[in-house]
Amino acid sequence: MVRGMQLPSPVRILHPDPRIRRELVELLYTSLPQVVAIGVTSVTGALALTLISGDVGYAVITVLILVIGTARVISLLRYKTRAPHLTDADVISWEILYCVGASTFSLALGALSFRALGLGDAPGAWIAFGLAMSYCVGMVSRAAIRPWIILTASAMLLIPIASAALMRPEIVYKIGAAMLVLFWLTLREAAKHLSAAFIERLEAKHRLSRQATHDFLTDLPNRAGFLDALSSMSGRFTLIAVDLDGFKPINDRHGHTAGDDLLRQVALRLKACAGANGIAARFGGDEFMVLKPVTEGTIGHDEALQLARRVVLDLSMPMLVADLPVRIGASAGLVVSDGTAASSAAQLLERVDAALYAAKRSGGGCAVVDGDADQPIAAPPAPQTGLSAA
Secondary structure (H helix, E strand, O other): OOOOOOOOOHHHHOOOOHHHHHHHHHHHOOOHHHHHHHHHHHHHHHHHHHHHHOOHHHHHHHHHHHHHHHHHHHHHHHHHHHHHHOOHHHHHHHHHHHHHHHHHHHHHHHHHHHHHHHHOOHHHHHHHHHHHHHHHHHHHHHHOOOHHHHHHHHHHHHHHHHHHHHHOOOHHHHHHHHHHHHHHHHHHHHHHHHHHHHHHHHHHHHHHHHHHHEOOOOOOEOHHHHHHHHHOOOOOEEEEEEEEEOHHHHHHHHOHHHHHHHHHHHHHHHHHHHOOOOEEEEEEOOEEEEEEEOOOHHHHHHHHHHHHHHHHHHHHOOEEEOOEEEOOEEEEEEEEOOOOOOOOHHHHHHHHHHHHHHHHHOOOOEEEEOOOOOOOEEOOOOOOOOOOOO
């Protein structure tokens, strides 16, 4: 490898946010017009050199460019059909695949210049070098959002050209090889700058989007975010409305800062209850919602009851507020969907609100199932710790 051309590691520069990473990769795979254009141009140029010179080496490189260019087009088309179903791990694999395709095409183009310089074919070297520079410009215009791809592919392109130049006895070629290294360093800085600016805009867009659907205090989905999730639910699920018992006295006694800290602790416990496939949301004030898929039949009904009991129990356990252990309670109302579209989101919310009101009316510290307002379900008693309730 030419001194100074150190290739980046893809693991080190992958964006940590899967949503932004997916958008970046999707943008890479919108480069079909550019890929087709540079592929056709490169095959045409390489074929012209083959026909003019009759060189077997040119012919082999022409076939390589054609095969690799065709494979890249097929890859771009396949991504379009598979993108909606890709996991986050799949997206990373497709980004690496894009780099492999771009790098192998670069290597083939670099081999064309290497062959021309090795033959002493000055016109051929000019044509091959022009194709190489066009390819670099195309990469910067489309792939600058992922600098590691540009740096890897451009290195694969320039290394054969610089190596062939260094093998020539004339000093002017050696100077040219050094200038190619400087050109690669310039590409690196330009790609990093363009990528940073673009990713910053994407991150700002996602921050604004998140602020519209998430509560700034607890980082849980807010009312709007929860309603979106509820409207998109399918299958059988349970909806649990939770209202804190005794929150206002703590807020009044210890201040709003302590109240905010308590709400954040409540949010963490509800997220743990909801699990990976459930959603906990702050609906407003000290009211929260939990949404979670359940199994069909009576098993799902039992799962919903157990979840409601766990919510009430977990929120009755001591919490630290301003370094002081305090206890609050929680009342819960729950409804289990029937797995059909018969009940709208508005109807489910109305039913779960009625169940929550029944739980509050019965004295709190319990859960009430929709339709069973006269039979509140108490959670198991919390372990005695000797701490007094706030």
